[in-house]
Amino acid sequence: MDQVRILIAEDNELVALTLEEQIVSLGFAVAGVARNGKEAVQMCEQLGPDVVLMDMQMPEMAGDVAAKLITQRCPRPIIMLTAFSDADHIRRAEAAGALAYLVKPINPEELPATVDIALARFQELDTLRHKVTALQDTIDSSKLIERAVGIWMKRLTVGHDEAKARLEKRAAERHVSVKEIAQAIVDAESLLS
Numbered sequence: 001m002d003q004v005r006i007l008i009a010e011d012n013e014l015v016a017l018t019l020e021e022q023i024v025s026l027g028f029a030v031a032g033v034a035r036n037g038k039e040a041v042q043m044c045e046q047l048g049p050d051v052v053l054m055d056m057q058m059p060e061m062a063g064d065v066a067a068k069l070i071t072q073r074c075p076r077p078i079i080m081l082t083a084f085s086d087a088d089h090i091r092r093a094e095a096a097g098a099l100a101y102l103v104k105p106i107n108p109e110e111l112p113a114t115v116d117i118a119l120a121r122f123q124e125l126d127t128l129r130h131k132v133t134a135l136q137d138t139i140d141s142s143k144l145i146e147r148a149v150g151i152w153m154k155r156l157t158v159g160h161d162e163a164k165a166r167l168e169k170r171a172a173e174r175h176v177s178v179k180e181i182a183q184a185i186v187d188a189e190s191l192l193s
Contacts, residue, residue: 004115005031007049009040009066010081011059015104019053022108028115037061041069044076051115054098056082056089064096071097077122079114081106099125141179148182151189 031049034040080093
């Protein structure tokens with residue numbers, strides 16, 4: 001596997017330098033260092049890091065707000081950093097989309113396992129997102145096909161099975177998907193209505 005590239009989002013210069021040194025000494029690469037939340041979002045979009053280490057308390061845009069934007073715009077595994085370990089901060093980090101949470105000062109021994117966990121959770125979530133998208137596409141296709149079948153049933157005065165068989169035959173003859181034929185039928189019907 002390629003070297004994991006980590007974007008550090010930390011406004012405290014000393015903490016950022018310490019994190020950079022720790023990351024490099026652990027065999028990771030530093031993709032960049034953002035000094036505020038807004039910059040973190042921009043750098044994430046531009047640099048495409050593998051992981052984001054995000055401080056909760058950031059100027060210009062709070063870390064949890066920046067994490068939400070990153071999750072929406074360019075999803076990446078996010079590890080939240082904070083000086084607080086209370087339940088409220090943990091809930092805010094989770095709500096922002098953080099996949100892991102570290103309390104400052106960071107113990108360098110915890111970082112590799114935390115990065116691995118964040119990457120693994122992100123991969124699981126990404127797989128689930130793809131499955132959900134595929135299922136939604138299947139549902140949408142089924143609805144479209146059934147709508148086209150209904151149109152042909154009415155226009156051709158045939159039963160469901162006959163209309164569906166004709167739809168499938170037409171798709172095979174034209175070397176296109178049944179969904180494409182169904183879309184053409186639905187579009188044509190809307191033009192004629």
